[in-house]
Structure formats: C-alpha cells, structure tokens
Amino acid sequence: MSLLIIWHSRTGASEQMAQAAMQGCRAGDQCVAADAVTSEQILEAGGYLFVCPENLGSMTGAMKEMFDRTYYDALGRIEGRPYSTIIAAGSDGEGALRQIDRIATGWRLRRVAEAKIVNFHAQTAEQIWALKTVDREVLSDCEAIGAGLSEGVALGVF
Numbered sequence: 001m002s003l004l005i006i007w008h009s010r011t012g013a014s015e016q017m018a019q020a021a022m023q024g025c026r027a028g029d030q031c032v033a034a035d036a037v038t039s040e041q042i043l044e045a046g047g048y049l050f051v052c053p054e055n056l057g058s059m060t061g062a063m064k065e066m067f068d069r070t071y072y073d074a075l076g077r078i079e080g081r082p083y084s085t086i087i088a089a090g091s092d093g094e095g096a097l098r099q100i101d102r103i104a105t106g107w108r109l110r111r112v113a114e115a116k117i118v119n120f121h122a123q124t125a126e127q128i129w130a131l132k133t134v135d136r137e138v139l140s141d142c143e144a145i146g147a148g149l150s151e152g153v154a155l156g157v158f
Helices: 013-023 039-044 061-074 094-107 125-129 136-155
Strands: 003-007 030-033 047-055 082-089 116-119
Touching: 003 013, 003 039, 003 136, 013 030, 013 047, 013 082, 013 136, 039 061, 047 061, 047 094, 047 136, 061 094, 082 094, 082 136, 116 136
Parallel strands: 003 030, 003 047, 047 082, 082 116
Antiparallel strands: none
C-alpha cells in the first residue's frame, strides 16, 4: 500500500510543504493536487497526508471540494487507514484542522501523527496574498512526516 499526499495551495506554502513531505516518501507514493484527486486514488492508498491552508478559519475550498467529490465513494471502504495533516495558517489553523478531523472521523481514519500547523502570521491582505517561502527547518519537519507515514504504511505498522 502507498501513501497519498493531497494538497492545495494558494500562495505556495502548502505546495512547498507537500513537496517536502514527498521527498521523504518511498517509490510508489503519490503527491496529488486536491483538484486532481480521484476516488480511485483514495481507495487505492494505504494512508493519507492532507496539506492545505486555512482560509477564513476553514480548510481551503479546494480541499473541501475534494472531500465532497470523493467522500461517498470511499465511505465504508477505507476504515482504519492512517492519516495526518499539515496546515498553513495565518493565525492559528485550528478551524481547518477540526474540519479535516471531522471528515476523517466520518471515514473512520486513524490519526497516526500529530498535526503540524505552520503559522505564517499573515494578517493584512498584502501578507495573506503574498507568495510564501517556507523555512528550511519547517520543510525538514514536513519531509520527516512524509517519511514516517510512508514507511509506516509500507510496513503495515499503522
């Protein structure tokens, strides 16, 4: 089984973090933009890493739309599979995290790694819309998250 990293990004932060997570992954794992994810990919994956920004206190609309498109096809068919999350936030990220966790609960996924919330402290329109550069230390953490999830899924540890 493989890890599926699903991401959406508006200003580059989530994409950079998803790509960093993918650097730690094994061959056969996938990193797919939320708007391109299919129900088949959800069903075939052995675990998931959801990476997105928080927008207006919620997960990004593109990530929500991915869940809307795939939810019922996967319902009852992926129980017990592992997941984790990486959230790019302007202030706290907790709203996006709660939403993803609620959907994961419906799918009966198991959180196997603590969520990583990266706060960019963007509070003005200019700061929010600005392209982001993620610190090397954060990218290293994301790579480690990807490696841990990938290895755990491959070994059947989760």
